[in-house]
Amino acid sequence: DTAVSQTPKYLVTQMGNDKSIKCEQNLGHDTMYWYKQDSKKFLKIMFSYNNKELIINETVPNRFSPKSPDKAHLNLHINSLELGDSAVYFCASINVGTSGGETQYFGPGTRLLVL
Amino acid sequence: AQTVTQSQPEMSVQEAETVTLSCTYDTSENNYYLFWYKQPPSRQMILVIRQEAYKQQNATENRFSVNFQKAAKSFSLKISDSQLGDTAMYFCAFMKQGGSEKLVFGKGTKLTVNP
Numbered sequence A: 001d002t003a004v005s006q007t008p009k010y011l012v013t014q015m016g017n018d019k020s021i022k023c024e025q026n027l028g029h030d031t032m033y034w035y036k037q038d039s040k041k042f043l044k045i046m047f048s049y050n051n052k053e054l055i056i057n058e059t060v061p062n063r064f065s066p067k068s069p070d071k072a073h074l075n076l077h078i079n080s081l082e083l084g085d086s087a088v089y090f091c092a093s094i095n096v097g098t099s100g101g102e103t104q105y106f107g108p109g110t111r112l113l114v115l
Numbered sequence B: 001a002q003t004v005t006q007s008q009p010e011m012s013v014q015e016a017e018t019v020t021l022s023c024t025y026d027t028s029e030n031n032y033y034l035f036w037y038k039q040p041p042s043r044q045m046i047l048v049i050r051q052e053a054y055k056q057q058n059a060t061e062n063r064f065s066v067n068f069q070k071a072a073k074s075f076s077l078k079i080s081d082s083q084l085g086d087t088a089m090y091f092c093a094f095m096k097q098g099g100s101e102k103l104v105f106g107k108g109t110k111l112t113v114n115p
Helices: none
Strands: A004-007 A010-013 A019-025 A031-037 A043-050 A053-057 A064-070 A073-078 A087-094 A110-114 B003-005 B010-014 B019-021 B024-026 B032-039 B046-052 B064-069 B074-079 B088-096 B109-114
Touching: A004 A087, A010 A019, A019 A031, A019 A087, A019 A110, A031 A073, A043 A064, A043 A073, A053 A064, B003 B088, B010 B019, B019 B109, B024 B074, B032 B064, B046 B064, B046 B074, B074 B088
Parallel strands: A010 A110, B010 B109
Antiparallel strands: A004 A019, A019 A073, A031 A043, A031 A087, A043 A053, A064 A073, A087 A110, B003 B024, B019 B074, B032 B046, B032 B088, B064 B074, B088 B109
């Protein structure tokens, strides 16, 4: 009964490769996010989608392309991976407008290591 | 733009004692939410407590309570009767009230509970 799940949990790859991370939530939420946590543990927003529509795109290189096939799924595709892309990527979701319910719930994170 | 500052990179406390983690924020918004998230070594982001800015009463969740000072833009977390399982990174976060808003995080405080 996992609320927000991500696959894979770990990803080790070579520079220049293309990879995808998947996120699914079974909470019935309408908004999903991608956050990046760098090596110093700093968390920063990358993207958000509301009902499959891109809402936030926060100065992320265009090698990163999010896709939301439906409101329960948000994927992140990264082209031409660079060393600096090594980080933990978190997916989160929220139900916007729910009285008292505006809390973001996070997935377990995907640790990406680019060699 | 909103900013969140956690001035204590690391703290330690003895088991069963009380510890307070500091957080200040800067915003021109009047309606917003504040959160404390815990990230143990497992990497999972866990909601500890949440405060709505329009509520004067400080939020409490079992051993966790906050001191919310809206005018001073301060939001500290008090952990009572500290337990070994409280050892984690703690992140203070801000979110504007409204649709599909992002979380803005502080840099985190690493808390160690010593036996």
